[in-house]
Amino acid sequence: MNKKKNGDILVFLLTCFSIGLIAGSINRKNFNKIKQNNYLTIENYLNRLVEFDLTPQQSASDLFFDLMSSGFNPQTAFDMVKEECIDAGEKFYD
Numbered sequence: 001m002n003k004k005k006n007g008d009i010l011v012f013l014l015t016c017f018s019i020g021l022i023a024g025s026i027n028r029k030n031f032n033k034i035k036q037n038n039y040l041t042i043e044n045y046l047n048r049l050v051e052f053d054l055t056p057q058q059s060a061s062d063l064f065f066d067l068m069s070s071g072f073n074p075q076t077a078f079d080m081v082k083e084e085c086i087d088a089g090e091k092f093y094d
Contacts, residue, residue: 040074040075041074042068042074045064045074045075045077045078046061046064048078049061049064049078049081060081060084060085063080063081063084064077064078064081067080067081
């Protein structure tokens with residue numbers, strides 16, 4: 001093989017690698033945007049509980065805050081409160 005052919009192959013491979021890096025970077029940015037848009041905040045969980053818990057004491061919200069202060073993350077605390085309400089015979093809608 002001559003040097004010109006080797007150079008052309010190297011340029012082609014570097015171009016393909018660069019295109020792959022650019023496409024991967026764009027895909028990662030779009031994925032992170034989608035992931036951030038699907039992230040629920042503590043206020044979102046609390047809003048769901050307030051809409052569900054129609055008792056004057058707001059016991060579901062209190063349990064949620066107790067679990068959060070005990071070290072549970074918001075999703076786990078919400079799931080535990082949800083299970084507790086279902087076990088008590090209340091209907092729970094996400």
